[in-house]
Amino acid sequence: MATATAPTQTLHTIVVYLEDEPGALNRVVNLFRRRGYNIESLSVGHTEEANVSRMTLVVRGEDSTVEQCTKQLYKLLEVIKVTDVTDDSIIVREMAIIKVTADKPESRAEIMQFSEIFKARVLDVAADAITVEITGPEEDVERFFALLRRYGIKESVRTGRIAISRGSVANSAI
Amino acid sequence: MTLMESAPGKTARTTAGLPLPLAANRFTARELDGARILCECLIAEGVEVMFGYPGGVLLPLYQVLGEYPEIRHILVRHEQAGGHAADAYGRVTNKVGVCMGTSGPGATNLVTAIATAHMDSAPLVAITGQVGRSMIGKDSFQETDITGITLPITKHNWLVMDTKDLAETIKKAFFLAQTGRPGPVLVDIPKDVFQAKAYFPGYPTEVKLRGYSPTIIGHTRQIKQAANLINQAQRPVILHGHGVTTSGAYQELADLAEKADIPVISTLQGLSAFPSAHPLSLGMPGMHGGIHANHAINESDVLIAIGMRFDDRVTGNLKSFARNSKIIHIDIDPAEIGKNVPTSIPIVGDVKNVLQVMNKSIEEKKHTEWREKIAGWKERDTKRRGNEMDRRGILPPQFIIQKMREVLGGNAVITVDVGQHQMWVAQHFEFEKANTFISSGGLGTMGFGLPAAMGARLAVKDKNVPVWTVTGDGGFQMNLQELATCVQDDIHVKIAIFNNGVLGMIRQWQSVFHDKRYHSTPITGPDFVKLAEAYGIKAWRVSEQSEVAPVIKEANEWPGPALVEFLIPEAEMVMPMVPPGGSNMDAIESAE
Ligand SMILES: Cc1ncc(C[n+]2csc(CCOP(=O)(O)OP(=O)(O)O)c2C)c(N)n1
Numbered sequence A: 001m002a003t004a005t006a007p008t009q010t011l012h013t014i015v016v017y018l019e020d021e022p023g024a025l026n027r028v029v030n031l032f033r034r035r036g037y038n039i040e041s042l043s044v045g046h047t048e049e050a051n052v053s054r055m056t057l058v059v060r061g062e063d064s065t066v067e068q069c070t071k072q073l074y075k076l077l078e079v080i081k082v083t084d085v086t087d088d089s090i091i092v093r094e095m096a097i098i099k100v101t102a103d104k105p106e107s108r109a110e111i112m113q114f115s116e117i118f119k120a121r122v123l124d125v126a127a128d129a130i131t132v133e134i135t136g137p138e139e140d141v142e143r144f145f146a147l148l149r150r151y152g153i154k155e156s157v158r159t160g161r162i163a164i165s166r167g168s169v170a171n172s173a174i
Numbered sequence B: 001m002t003l004m005e006s007a008p009g010k011t012a013r014t015t016a017g018l019p020l021p022l023a024a025n026r027f028t029a030r031e032l033d034g035a036r037i038l039c040e041c042l043i044a045e046g047v048e049v050m051f052g053y054p055g056g057v058l059l060p061l062y063q064v065l066g067e068y069p070e071i072r073h074i075l076v077r078h079e080q081a082g083g084h085a086a087d088a089y090g091r092v093t094n095k096v097g098v099c100m101g102t103s104g105p106g107a108t109n110l111v112t113a114i115a116t117a118h119m120d121s122a123p124l125v126a127i128t129g130q131v132g133r134s135m136i137g138k139d140s141f142q143e144t145d146i147t148g149i150t151l152p153i154t155k156h157n158w159l160v161m162d163t164k165d166l167a168e169t170i171k172k173a174f175f176l177a178q179t180g181r182p183g184p185v186l187v188d189i190p191k192d193v194f195q196a197k198a199y200f201p202g203y204p205t206e207v208k209l210r211g212y213s214p215t216i217i218g219h220t221r222q223i224k225q226a227a228n229l230i231n232q233a234q235r236p237v238i239l240h241g242h243g244v245t246t247s248g249a250y251q252e253l254a255d256l257a258e259k260a261d262i263p264v265i266s267t268l269q270g271l272s273a274f275p276s277a278h279p280l281s282l283g284m285p286g287m288h289g290g291i292h293a294n295h296a297i298n299e300s301d302v303l304i305a306i307g308m309r310f311d312d313r314v315t316g317n318l319k320s321f322a323r324n325s326k327i328i329h330i331d332i333d334p335a336e337i338g339k340n341v342p343t344s345i346p347i348v349g350d351v352k353n354v355l356q357v358m359n360k361s362i363e364e365k366k367h368t369e370w371r372e373k374i375a376g377w378k379e380r381d382t383k384r385r386g387n388e389m390d391r392r393g394i395l396p397p398q399f400i401i402q403k404m405r406e407v408l409g410g411n412a413v414i415t416v417d418v419g420q421h422q423m424w425v426a427q428h429f430e431f432e433k434a435n436t437f438i439s440s441g442g443l444g445t446m447g448f449g450l451p452a453a454m455g456a457r458l459a460v461k462d463k464n465v466p467v468w469t470v471t472g473d474g475g476f477q478m479n480l481q482e483l484a485t486c487v488q489d490d491i492h493v494k495i496a497i498f499n500n501g502v503l504g505m506i507r508q509w510q511s512v513f514h515d516k517r518y519h520s521t522p523i524t525g526p527d528f529v530k531l532a533e534a535y536g537i538k539a540w541r542v543s544e545q546s547e548v549a550p551v552i553k554e555a556n557e558w559p560g561p562a563l564v565e566f567l568i569p570e571a572e573m574v575m576p577m578v579p580p581g582g583s584n585m586d587a588i589e590s591a592e
């Protein structure tokens, strides 16, 4: 029955619609802690519908574990809908804001150049630092980070992944 | 509505005996304070009994409780016991049990009981008082974050922050607790929410919960596939759990088993849903299950798992569990499917519903060869059991259970505590009537037995049906304070203490797996007979085989609570036994 090869752990993107109620987020996070699922990232916000939040979770695990995880999520009363969109055709985005050291004219120029290539926006410029915003798939954000690291990153913040399906079919709470 | 109409023939009394005005405008729309709204809601839910304990923040509720004589409030001696009593009341009636505790320690005392109900999917509503709204979050006196604490051990919980939300929340709580896979729900109510008034248009008739819609009807194609698989099976076995009881699928289970000639194995929690004496019954599997039951699972080609969740005490080491079987798994909770064991045919739905549909496609069969093979294994088990029973000069616990069954009959409701005595009851009490065995299986909570028997006694309306608890000398001492409750509220539970002077089950593990280092398992206790008498309870002590049946009979007929202490050997073990983490095929049959 069972195959000889060990099941592999992969990243799954899960979209969760949940009631916008106090404690709802707590329940989701608590569930992950309690059952030992690994959250890589989590982002949550309001939706087009009143009182409904949409959460994008990135979970690392074997397929069967992640399936268990979605079933457990469904058991939470506030959770309205759970979809594992990993294998769907989706657009994935993450945003990061990075404050990078730029105290030499050459580094300043290079940072501006890289930003242009990555379609990152310069948000603020100080005497010795530049703050840029990048939005894109995580790989782009990663690569941009890697490029800036050599100048010295003073501070940075990332949103975690958000995802939406391509085409005209809509995933919705109902 | 007049006073008389609202509660015919009843006079409300405070505990001090002072007459109180009855709530006059029962069931009519009006402004009411939260305390009265709660009472109205409980009555509308058909709550007849609740188990509670007062405290500061619950005072507004206790102030008006006497106006509602429809609700019998049992003052327990510890909130944990109230929780277990309500849990058992819920299990026996298949309705919701209700318990209540005050903020802080009252609420935390409920935690073990709530976790117990959660693990065993018992319908329970726990009501806790909370400090006033403006005091929340300030570490106020007796403030505790009980919704936070019980988050992972409730089906859901609520903190009610507005009196106008109270009725709807109670409605939701009761609905959730008893539908789908049942479970405990907690409602936390601040003191001033009890006091504030709100317009109460009557108890809501429906609930809206968009994130909740349990699947009742099974998937037709999967049911058909399952039936086909069963029809082709050479060595089928049914393994059922408590889900059969929850959904009341006794007849459907028996129909399936009898029509297709399939042996039935009942998990600990499933016991009593299928008669133990039925020729197809193989009893309990797993750690202390019969060798024949474990062998039957191991050699089956199709395993029909019904309303159960493949607990590790049932499966033993998963790597060697039912290796050659195709597994059909029927359960109302989709998250149980595939959780521990890979399934060939999953069916999510209410067990009764699914079986009704499936049975239509089941062909009549005879599995003579297969049944004979199992009978061969069973013979060995029967012999071992006979030897256990038949010992002179001591009081074998197995023998006591057998006598209890003979004297009390197949209608008796038995609650158990946790330990060796629990397993002996499971192995030797031949359950006949459905839903007559109440045990903390999932959490294994010592101290469960006595309060559970109180809940069961109040749930069983027919006074002629005996309600007994079989408990250990250790577990009994965890909630023995409830003897006083039995006396004050005239609850006629019968208590059988299996006194071996040790925490027997733990000692057994020390004996077999931990080098016989009997650390902290010898346990003393009071003179249990004198203790009972001190509470005003009739009691007996039994040490001879010849006394067993007559004393059980006498205690059973005694018109009040009664206690029998049985002196059993310290070194007695529960056999067979699968070593923890081991394969069910590697059970040991004696300690030597
Ligand atoms: C609250 C709690 N604490 C500890 C345990 C662990 N435990 C399981 S069985 C057992 C011994 C029970 O002793 P007793 O009640 O005398 O029953 P016996 O096994 O002797 O029949 C213990 C300590 C438990 N199940 N529950």
Ligand SMILES: [Mg+2]
Pocket: B419, B472, B473, B474, B498, B499, B500, B501, B502, B503, B504
């Ligand atoms: Mg003991």
